[in-house]
Amino acid sequence: MHGEHLCKSLLKSCKSLNCIKQVHAFAYKTALKNDPVIAGEFILCCAVLITNAIEYAQRFFLEITQPDVFMYNTLIRGFSDSNSPQRALTTFVEMCRNLNPDSYSFAFILKAAALSRCFRTGVQLHCMGMKYGLDTHVFVGTTLVSMYAECGGLEFARKVFDEMPERNVVAWNAMVNGFCRGGELKGAEEVFGLMPVRDLDSWNVMLAGYVKAGEVEVAEKFFLEIPEKDGVSWSTMIVGFAQNCCFDSAFGYFREMQRIGMRSNEASLTGVLSACSQAGAFEFAKILHAFMEKSGFVWITSVNNALLDTYSRCGNVCMALLIFERMPGEKSVISWTSMIAGLAMQGYAEKAMALFMEMEVFGLRPDGITFISVLYACSHAGLIEEGCRYFSKMKEKYGLEPTIEHYGCMVDLYGRAGQLHKAYNFILQMPIPPNAIIWRTLLGACSIHGNIELAVQVRKSLYEMDPNNSGDHVLLSNIYAAAGKWKDVASVRKSMTSKKLNKNPGWSMLEVDKVMYRFVAGERRNKITEEAYDKLEEIMLKLKFEGYIPESRGVLHDVEDEEKEDAVSKHSEKLAVAFGMTRLCKGRVLRVVKNLRVCTDCHMVMKLISKVYKLEIVLRDRSRFHSFKDGLCSCKDYW
């Protein structure tokens, strides 16, 4: 009898999978695992309360001869929360063969349906709910509203909502949120206006709606109207700014939050870290790191993941590894995946693959994004065979259906390595229709390998889907320019002007004393750029003296050589580096973040600067990291 009590209290104090295993051994010995209540608690502990123990929960569950509703519900809940909606569904189906589902079952399984975004499944579950008379239950109704909204059936969400026999604030909030998620701000505002009662969540839902729609200014006004803002309101703003590339505002709101004494929570911290990560704000990231340690956030996995990602996107993969290895809390799939992605971005493909294997050994199940990261590692290192192996492994070993992103990685894998026709045939054989990104990837590969014929063909498919992408025009124009086909270049240019497409301006950012400086190609003259231009001139002179010849084939027009040279010499990354060289002390690593991909000339110049000035430059471009040192780059000129 008191074995039972002991078991219960032991379970309550479990904090990790290892603890669980000990309790399991104890329960096994004392035969308590046959007690359904204890067994239920045990599953709850593994599947819901403890992270990374869902596999263990399932194995335990399978050994039980007649699981009860509670056990099924708990396992379904665990699967729904662990982004394996498919497994939640199989469990639910199995349960329905043996037992009657209750309102809890529906609440959990509908969440999984929402997660899997499968409208058909959602409808079927709705029908089943009716059959059991549970569709009128408030909780079930509320999840139905969210599910339909999430699956793109806003009208259905509305209908369920209107027909609910009883509606509380939570149901209203779900409806407002549904409209927001469906991108219908007007509808959301209307429902919000009709609400009989509003709680703080209602305001926060609406606020998040504005932010997600990119309506940053409206959100700022709305934020001021919230009667009593809480941590969620603040973090919604911070996250919103970060997602809409308003990094300075994200930093500002975070500081303001500190100043007025509002406690930061994990979301505001991950939000501000994400702003750092996107902007490459290494110095500010270090301050946040210190703050985390001081205020105990190091125990929270999500915050650690964000920090790890920030360090690796700031080009400091060593710090990222340190965070990863020393994380006091449990590592999640996201931790492992971020680390794999971080290594991949820096070109450490072997290490990335080793980590992937370690993760499998550790007993964690890689998900779709883990595979994207490891495929990315392969494509950026030219490891074709390995890439193919992972691609088949995800289906065969883990039953993960490849998404369009995975196919994109494969196209990139073949394309980057110059196997353009293999890439092309791969696209034609894909079981899902290719999107613009797929074709654009191949177009990029055509550009790297100078294949005009294929590029023209690819362009046709691409322009049918997305005719107004300026980047595609520029890419095609560059392919012609590289081959000296100036007439074709001119015609692309003409179609760009007639369509009023502007070249997406290249910018680069660099942090000096926690301030981000942003440089735009060819931009003239203010106090800051003046300084950069002067220094750049001096650098170029010195490099030419050392034997450097400008490479201008990545430039659009058919202009005189000096003019072309002038255009590349003003690329934003050169300005940022020059500026950094005047402002940062000797011996400091120069960290630059660029929004586009680096051109051949800039790449060459960076290598030379690193050699001539004995200086390390870390450049993050749109697709990867380049670490320049002693005249060499970590990408081994493969990018």
Added chain:
DNA sequence: ATAGGGTTAG
């Protein structure tokens, strides 16, 4: 013994 809506990293 369990639950529905809001902010969170890859």
